[in-house]
Amino acid sequence: xxxxxxxxxxxxxxxxxxxxxxxxxxxxxxxxxxxxxxxxxxxxxxxxxxxxxxxxxxxxxxxxxxxxxxxxxxxxxxxxxxxxxxxxxxxxxxxxxxxxxxxxxxxxxxxxxxxxxxxxxxxxxxxxxxxxxxxxxxxxxxxxxxxxxxxxxxxxxxxxxxxxxxxxx
Numbered sequence: 001x002x003x004x005x006x007x008x009x010x011x012x013x014x015x016x017x018x019x020x021x022x023x024x025x026x027x028x029x030x031x032x033x034x035x036x037x038x039x040x041x042x043x044x045x046x047x048x049x050x051x052x053x054x055x056x057x058x059x060x061x062x063x064x065x066x067x068x069x070x071x072x073x074x075x076x077x078x079x080x081x082x083x084x085x086x087x088x089x090x091x092x093x094x095x096x097x098x099x100x101x102x103x104x105x106x107x108x109x110x111x112x113x114x115x116x117x118x119x120x121x122x123x124x125x126x127x128x129x130x131x132x133x134x135x136x137x138x139x140x141x142x143x144x145x146x147x148x149x150x151x152x153x154x155x156x157x158x159x160x161x162x163x164x165x166x167x168x169x
Contacts, residue, residue: 002132002150007165009128012157016089016121017075021160023068025091028118030070032077033085040070042090067091086124093117105148113137117149130157130164 006012015021027042042064067089078084093101098111115135122129132153134146157164 001134001146002130002154004130004164006128006130006157007163008161009123012121012128012162013078013123015160015162017071017078020068022091023066023071024094025067025119026062026064026094027067027070028064028090028092028116030074030087030089032074032087034077034080034082038077040073042070063095064092066094084123087122089121091119091121101152105152107145107148109145114145119153 027040029042030040032038044062044065074087074089078087093116095111095116098114098117101117102109102111113136115137118133118135120131120133122131130153132150134149136145154164
């Protein structure tokens with residue numbers, strides 16, 4: 001797990017809310033605090049969909065909405081004359097891409113043993129911070145998975161021009 005502050009706050013918020021660089025992540029949850037607190041649960045409610053869908057089609061509906069689908073809603077909540085008081089966007093690596101990510105990074109883990117790889121982006125009076133993390137189904141003292149995920153996110157942010165200023169203790 002890494003926890004750090006971001007110096008290029010405007011750049012990151014522009015990429016997050018107006019760009020498409022994060023669109024392929026799944027949204028676990030989001031909250032935006034402006035004149036009210038708005039909370040979005042990214043879990044897709046399969047019962048919402050038409051009862052005429054055949055069972056296989058319902059199974060293919062992902063567990064979480066993509067950030068791309070929810071981003072315009074969150075953007076509409078933060079845009080305007082006033083800065084938001086706070087926001088939190090909790091993104092997770094898509095389950096359907098996890099096995100190939102593990103293979104690409106030569107990691108000897110099964111996606112069946114991993115709940116999620118995530119990135120938490122939080123803005124409040126203390127600034128903009130990012131926390132990376134891994135939710136595992138099993139216990140392991142081996143931190144290779146976590147270290148590889150941290151390195152991947154740092155590289156992703158650097159590739160998109162996001163500067164990290166300090167590690168949060």
